[in-house]
Amino acid sequence: MPDDREEPSTLASRVHARLREDVISGALPPGSKLTLEGLRGRYKVGMTPLREALYRLSTTLLVEAHDQRGFRVAALNLAHFEQVVSARERLETLMLEDSIRAGDATWSLRVAESHRALDTLTMYEGQGSDMLNPAWRLAHHQFHYETLSGSRHFIQDLFHAILWDHSSRYRNILRPPPLDETVLKSDHAKLAEAVLARDVEMAVLILRRHIRHGSASIRKALKKENFENP
Amino acid sequence: MPDDREEPSTLASRVHARLREDVISGALPPGSKLTLEGLRGRYKVGMTPLREALYRLSTTLLVEAHDQRGFRVAALNLAHFEQVVSARERLETLMLEDSIRAGDATWSLRVAESHRALDTLTMYEGQGSDMLNPAWRLAHHQFHYETLSGSRHFIQDLFHAILWDHSSRYRNILRPPPLDETVLKSDHAKLAEAVLARDVEMAVLILRRHIRHGSASIRKALKKENFENP
DNA sequence: GGTTGCTAATATTTCGAAATTCGGAGCAAT
DNA sequence: ATTGCTCCGAATTTCGAAATATTAGCAACC
Numbered sequence: 001m002p003d004d005r006e007e008p009s010t011l012a013s014r015v016h017a018r019l020r021e022d023v024i025s026g027a028l029p030p031g032s033k034l035t036l037e038g039l040r041g042r043y044k045v046g047m048t049p050l051r052e053a054l055y056r057l058s059t060t061l062l063v064e065a066h067d068q069r070g071f072r073v074a075a076l077n078l079a080h081f082e083q084v085v086s087a088r089e090r091l092e093t094l095m096l097e098d099s100i101r102a103g104d105a106t107w108s109l110r111v112a113e114s115h116r117a118l119d120t121l122t123m124y125e126g127q128g129s130d131m132l133n134p135a136w137r138l139a140h141h142q143f144h145y146e147t148l149s150g151s152r153h154f155i156q157d158l159f160h161a162i163l164w165d166h167s168s169r170y171r172n173i174l175r176p177p178p179l180d181e182t183v184l185k186s187d188h189a190k191l192a193e194a195v196l197a198r199d200v201e202m203a204v205l206i207l208r209r210h211i212r213h214g215s216a217s218i219r220k221a222l223k224k225e226n227f228e229n230p
Numbered sequence: 231m232p233d234d235r236e237e238p239s240t241l242a243s244r245v246h247a248r249l250r251e252d253v254i255s256g257a258l259p260p261g262s263k264l265t266l267e268g269l270r271g272r273y274k275v276g277m278t279p280l281r282e283a284l285y286r287l288s289t290t291l292l293v294e295a296h297d298q299r300g301f302r303v304a305a306l307n308l309a310h311f312e313q314v315v316s317a318r319e320r321l322e323t324l325m326l327e328d329s330i331r332a333g334d335a336t337w338s339l340r341v342a343e344s345h346r347a348l349d350t351l352t353m354y355e356g357q358g359s360d361m362l363n364p365a366w367r368l369a370h371h372q373f374h375y376e377t378l379s380g381s382r383h384f385i386q387d388l389f390h391a392i393l394w395d396h397s398s399r400y401r402n403i404l405r406p407p408p409l410d411e412t413v414l415k416s417d418h419a420k421l422a423e424a425v426l427a428r429d430v431e432m433a434v435l436i437l438r439r440h441i442r443h444g445s446a447s448i449r450k451a452l453k454k455e456n457f458e459n460p
Numbered sequence: 461g462g463t464t465g466c467t468a469a470t471a472t473t474t475c476g477a478a479a480t481t482c483g484g485a486g487c488a489a490t
Numbered sequence: 491a492t493t494g495c496t497c498c499g500a501a502t503t504t505c506g507a508a509a510t511a512t513t514a515g516c517a518a519c520c
Contacts, residue, residue, distance in 0.1 A: 008297050008298045008481085008482095009297050010298060010502085010503065011503075011504070012285070012503080012504090013297055035470095035471070035472090036471070036472065036473095045504085045505095046504055046505045046506070047473085047474095047504090047505080047506080048278060048281070048503075048505070049503080049505095051472090051473085052282055052285045055242070055282045055285050055286045056285045056286065056288070056289050058286070059290055060289055060388075061384070061388060067238050067239050067240045067243055067472095067473095068240060068471090068472065068473075068510085068511055068512070069471080069472075069511085069512065069513090070471070070472065070512095080384070083383055083384060083385050083386075084385060087385050087389075094320075153313050153317075154291070154310070155314060155317050155392075155393070155396070156313075156317065158290075158291060158392075159317075159389055162385075163385070166385070238511080238512095240472085240473065241473075241474070242474090265500095265502090266502065266503095267500090275474085276474055276475045276476070277474090277475080277476080277502090278473075278474055278475070279473080279474070279475095281502090281503085282473095297503095298480090298481060298482065298502065298503080299482065299483090299501085299502075300482095300501070300502060
């Protein structure tokens, strides 16, 4: 029998997940102060799990920790964005190459299935809504992650997760959202197709273009909103 | 007047630093259980700062956190090592290139100074000692970091720090130490020289060879000690 | 006018005890 | 022998209050 002990969970871990989500989604605005008292009210937990969660987020730079003067949501700015994007492009194309070469049959299934799941969702919450649909965001991450997960590389997985979180913040915070749903859908379809056909060159090409297109829109929006100076 | 508010420090931060050092140096052996009670005795602090420190280390994978069943020093094995080394080679050569291109005069000074500092230290604690000299380890990290720090890239800095920590553990744990002091000294001298001469191609070549030589020795030692299976 | 020094108010950090959960020992039933 | 239970000791998690540190407001001073 397989040793499928699932991880139980602690308050600290659940608060960590919610806090991470709230930073990434923009519910907690970039640069804002995170007072323990405020968060205690928001999440209805004691100091201990809160601080543990905040420190976890601080090592991945989603939150800044300043000894004796508390925590703050990391700020967003253009220079930061450019660093994240260029790192993502390099890391993800590299991972995709390894992934397609090493991926087995169950990996192909996961890719196909996660693409199907993503394809059925719509990007926005309601009709004229400005907010990205959280379910879509999750499926989007899941799909991209699956394409890259054919070769298991714990350290690259970690780095990818960190970059994805930072990158997502920009997508989620700009209003109106800088992304075109039809273009994205077609990009994802083409990416899934190339990956499943094991066409390394084509897949890498598509992914690179996907990242560049997306980041170009975001860059333009950031400049318009004057995110240029820290 | 410059805003030189130095960061104060908390128990949590100091314990974090000591715990990190003890994991990297091997004072806390790979795979060992970290009981709160045991650590409370070792570092003479309460639960709270301890847990905060442990969670910080867990997000960089130096420590494994398991909900409801505590913490454990991350294990070492050959597969893990290979992943760290290949990531380091790619990241560091890339950073070195950018760094030499972007570095200014004060950066050159920092490189020269950190190399001088490293060169005056000896690798081992005493005469026939097996233990790496902690001051040497620090200066070694400092020197390599300075060569890469000409272009400031917060995310690459973070990734480099993570990889360095993981990588160091292997150097520190194997007995007898797998590194030859004379070879290292000459590698570092040549690297410093090429970097200060702004010879990108040569510097990258030397760094790549430096990493490959070092990792080859460690790989051999790991195989001898049967670190092959997790 | 702006700097300095005090005090009050606010926020963060730390502690140890209480509550919860885990993991093994012992025992019974299959 | 294996499985399934309950109980018990040990370890982890969580809380709120006490101890510290920072910040803001205000007054006194150059």
